[in-house]
Amino acid sequence: xxxxxxxxxxxxxxxxxxxxxxxxxxxxxxxxxxxxxxxxxxxxxxxxxxxxxxxxxxxxxxxxxxxxxxxxxxxxxxxxxxxxxxxxxxxxxxxxxxxxxxxxxxxxxxxxxxxxxxxxxxxxxxxxxxxxxxxxxxxxxxxxxxxxxxxxxxxxxxxxxxxxxxxxxxxxxxxxxxxxxxxxxxxxxxxxxxxxxxxxxxxxxxxxxxxxxxxxxxxxxxxxxxxxxxxxxxxxxxxxxxxxxxxxxxxxxxxxxxxxxxxxxxxxxxxxxxxxxxxxxxxxxxxxxxxxxxxxxxxxxxxxxxxxxxxxxxxxxxxxxxxxxxxxxxxxxxxxxxxxxxxxxxxxxxxxxxxxxxxxxxxxxxxxxxxxxxxxxxxxxxxxxxxxxxxxxxxxxx
Amino acid sequence: xxxxxxxxxxxxxxxxxxxxxxxxxxxxxxxxxxxxxxxxxxxxxxxxxxxxxxxxxxxxxxxxxxxxxxxxxxxxxxxxxxxxxxxxxxxxxxxxxxxxxxxxxxxxxxxxxxxxxxxxxxxxxxxxxxxxxxxxxxxxxxxxxxxxxxxxxxxxxxxxxxxxxxxxxxxxxxxxxxxxxxxxxxxxxxxx
Numbered sequence: 001x002x003x004x005x006x007x008x009x010x011x012x013x014x015x016x017x018x019x020x021x022x023x024x025x026x027x028x029x030x031x032x033x034x035x036x037x038x039x040x041x042x043x044x045x046x047x048x049x050x051x052x053x054x055x056x057x058x059x060x061x062x063x064x065x066x067x068x069x070x071x072x073x074x075x076x077x078x079x080x081x082x083x084x085x086x087x088x089x090x091x092x093x094x095x096x097x098x099x100x101x102x103x104x105x106x107x108x109x110x111x112x113x114x115x116x117x118x119x120x121x122x123x124x125x126x127x128x129x130x131x132x133x134x135x136x137x138x139x140x141x142x143x144x145x146x147x148x149x150x151x152x153x154x155x156x157x158x159x160x161x162x163x164x165x166x167x168x169x170x171x172x173x174x175x176x177x178x179x180x181x182x183x184x185x186x187x188x189x190x191x192x193x194x195x196x197x198x199x200x201x202x203x204x205x206x207x208x209x210x211x212x213x214x215x216x217x218x219x220x221x222x223x224x225x226x227x228x229x230x231x232x233x234x235x236x237x238x239x240x241x242x243x244x245x246x247x248x249x250x251x252x253x254x255x256x257x258x259x260x261x262x263x264x265x266x267x268x269x270x271x272x273x274x275x276x277x278x279x280x281x282x283x284x285x286x287x288x289x290x291x292x293x294x295x296x297x298x299x300x301x302x303x304x305x306x307x308x309x310x311x312x313x314x315x316x317x318x319x320x321x322x323x324x325x326x327x328x329x330x331x332x333x334x335x336x337x338x339x340x341x342x343x344x345x346x347x348x349x350x351x352x353x354x355x356x357x358x359x360x361x362x363x364x365x366x367x368x369x370x371x372x373x374x375x376x377x378x379x380x381x382x383x384x385x386x387x388x389x390x391x392x393x394x395x396x397x398x
Numbered sequence: 399x400x401x402x403x404x405x406x407x408x409x410x411x412x413x414x415x416x417x418x419x420x421x422x423x424x425x426x427x428x429x430x431x432x433x434x435x436x437x438x439x440x441x442x443x444x445x446x447x448x449x450x451x452x453x454x455x456x457x458x459x460x461x462x463x464x465x466x467x468x469x470x471x472x473x474x475x476x477x478x479x480x481x482x483x484x485x486x487x488x489x490x491x492x493x494x495x496x497x498x499x500x501x502x503x504x505x506x507x508x509x510x511x512x513x514x515x516x517x518x519x520x521x522x523x524x525x526x527x528x529x530x531x532x533x534x535x536x537x538x539x540x541x542x543x544x545x546x547x548x549x550x551x552x553x554x555x556x557x558x559x560x561x562x563x564x565x566x567x568x569x570x571x572x573x574x575x576x577x578x579x580x581x582x583x584x585x586x587x588x589x590x
Contacts, residue, residue, distance in 0.1 A: 022532075070537070077549070078548060078555055086574070240459040243512045368511045
């Protein structure tokens, strides 16, 4: 594992240029008639959401790529500065549509840290369960998007349908399918409903079986193998210079996972290992995510066994209209499906937050890294490459 | 709460790094927010050199993000560079105050591949100039924006919205405290 070493990294060949060569490509003579400029997006090209790639082609080979975002910009961070702490809960979950729970959790955690609120153990278990169910739901959607990008349309029907069953569980648990607004400062809004464990285990059993089928149908498919292997290779020396995290980093053997490295909630009491892979190309990253989906099911099963059925699920909190959050500053983070997801919060003692910065992994994966990896690839593979980096534009634009 | 345990050896290493920063870069306002997160302030002129040294010599190799907080009452914009050391599991939030009226800062685009993106965003949202930073003038989120940078505190979102977009029936804003007092707890009286 050749991790980032500024003294030597410039000498490592990545197939493009040295890892620390961040220079922009030279301008091309578009009037020469040799090149074509086309746009990929911003209509929703799959799991990647609304973002656009401005591509310059030489024949069918990409020689320049620029990412354009802003199509989903709603100014979440600005909105939060003008709303009271409790009013921000319906706002934060909308920052990453397929994975809203991490936003809820991190916003709540940041408020709790600055206010010095301790969360009851039962609520911590329920939060861990909720976040792992979110991971499973998000990965199921991603597997569908990845297969679709490579022309495999059977698998998306299976996995999106399985995701719907997980959303049914969310509906039982929180009252909402997509946006739950469930994790509030001090704990969660309610305990688990009666009979939830049994129904959740049924869904996990069917998800486990489904993943076996997905592995047979997708990962042994000749076309998928031929197109995804060798596409968008990430080498270890790129990891820190480009801020690469999560499965994109673990795909090339970097053993980093916040759930293990800096455990939060109940992850230090769960039995799991960090999964890595040798080749972080589109195929390797997809296979790694398949394994992490299985791991997530295992973690959900463990949580279901251990979540207490009795006890407080919320700390004693004042009326939400009278929260007094002292002046302070913190940065909280959690491992989402795409890697480190973080909330940086500054408060000034007033009833409004002074500043919230949302750190999404897509910010570095979807722009600087994407623009680098796209060059040299065939236009037909660009959608697959985008999906393989697992980007969500709303967390770039916030 | 975080279950992070940082052993004594790593704590000592972090303390030694902070001592070196105090000595070499005259950093101030060092605050340990929680185990694994320290904030500090450094002068604008020394910031880039210090960040480079943290990356190259002290293994703070991960740039989590860079962002800005507007302190309009002090006429400053506070840049925050969040660096992380994977070995010691320690993060440093480096604050750099710059004048709001002449918002300019040394670029760090040569240190991390994604840094120019943050700087492009900060130019658009806060009006901060980063000389030599690539594609700085390209629109990031806002196409053809000609108003003041929208993340500055004196940009009034509601006013802009009223002026720019048509009125839609049924859209009303309530002060939650007043609304709940009148509609949900009418008999409770003053709750201040």
